Amino acid sequence: xxxxxxxxxxxxxxxxxxxLSCAAxxxxxxxxxxxxxxxxxGKGLEWVSEISSGGNTFYVDRxxxxxxxxxxxxxxxxxxxxxxxxxxxxxxxxxxxxDLDVRADYWGQGTQVTVSS
Numbered sequence: 001x002x003x004x005x006x007x008x009x010x011x012x013x014x015x016x017x018x019x020l021s022c023a024a025x026x027x028x029x030x031x032x033x034x035x036x037x038x039x040x041x042g043k044g045l046e047w048v049s050e051i052s053s054g055g056n057t058f059y060v061d062r063x064x065x066x067x068x069x070x071x072x073x074x075x076x077x078x079x080x081x082x083x084x085x086x087x088x089x090x091x092x093x094x095x096x097x098x099d100l101d102v103r104a105d106y107w108g109q110g111t112q113v114t115v116s117s
Contacts, residue, residue, distance in 0.1 A: 009111030
């Protein structure tokens with residue numbers, strides 16, 4: 001059974017940091033691209049960052065230089081280190097696993113991040 005379980009969300013002050021973690025199971029983690037997306041209140045889903053199976057990283061412009069994605073294939077986890085947080089980073093953050101070769105697309109349940117003073 002495929003599972004993606006996010007953790008690490010919570011309340012942070014503007015300028016603060018949070019680290020999100022996604023624990024994966026039930027599929028060959030190392031073969032999958034892993035990404036984070038978010039949905040702010042009243043807005044659509046926004047792709048935030050991706051790390052390929054080979055370790056290449058990509059970010060949406062608005063988080064470049066502030067967020068860092070990484071993966072640990074030995075522990076089947078993907079992290080999103082978020083620094084210099086802004087109120088507009090407030091959203092539910094979702095972990096996603098994709099493998100286009102096998103047309104697989106899995107999502108976690110999400111974790112709430114709130115940035116407020």
